[in-house]
Amino acid sequence: MAEKNEELKQTEEAKQAEATEATEKPTQAEAKEDPVAKAEAKIKDLQAKLDEMEDKYLRSQAEMANMTNRFKKEQASLLKYAGQNMATAILPAMDNLSRALEIEVDDEASKQLKKGVEMVAQNIEAALKENEVTKIEALGKPFDPTLHQAVQTVPVEEGQTPETVVQVFQEGYMLKDRVLRPAMVVVAQ
Secondary structure, eight states: OHHHHHHHHHHHHHHHHHHHHHHOOOOOHHHHHHHHHHHHHHHHHHHHHHHHHHHHHHHHHHHHHHHHHHHHHHHHHHHTTHHHHHHHHHHHHHHHHHHHSSSOOOSHHHHHHHHHHHHHHHHHHHHHHHHEEEEEEETSBBBBTTTEEEEEEEEEOOOOOOEEEEEEEEEEEEEEEEEEEOOEEEEEO
16 A cells, blocks of 8 residues: 555656646747747846936936036136135225325325325225226115115205215225125115
8 A cells, every 4th residue: 555655656746747847848839939038028128228327327427517517607606706805805995095085184294195095095996996896886876775785864855866875984896796895875765
């Protein structure tokens, strides 16, 4: 009985092995299609990888172009306003020179000193203009909060227009299109 069980077991194993071989062995038609199917699957896989790599390449190219443009804009801005700190530092000295020139003098020595201060002020003004630092025109102009800082308001007098600058306490300056310091003004209201 043990032998019969052993034979049945071996027979079943043999049948299973044959069935497995039969399913694993493709027919001649399947054998011909199998390499084509494999090749097509491989082509699809390679095409997907190619598309992914091409997308990554295009994105990195665009990112590099954006970085280059951003760098060029930042560099142009830095060059455009390169003298801003220097000009801002010089403005108080210009104010002091202007105040010194407003003083009336009587004797000859004071007149010579005032003439020297006037020459220094003119040279500094010329240097500022060469570097595109200009005064903000304020007196008699309409009040503009982007260019003027109102420190006082006065009632409108005869011949004055409302919202107009009637007195300048401190000159304002611009570097190209950027306000370095707004003009401190009195506005008629």
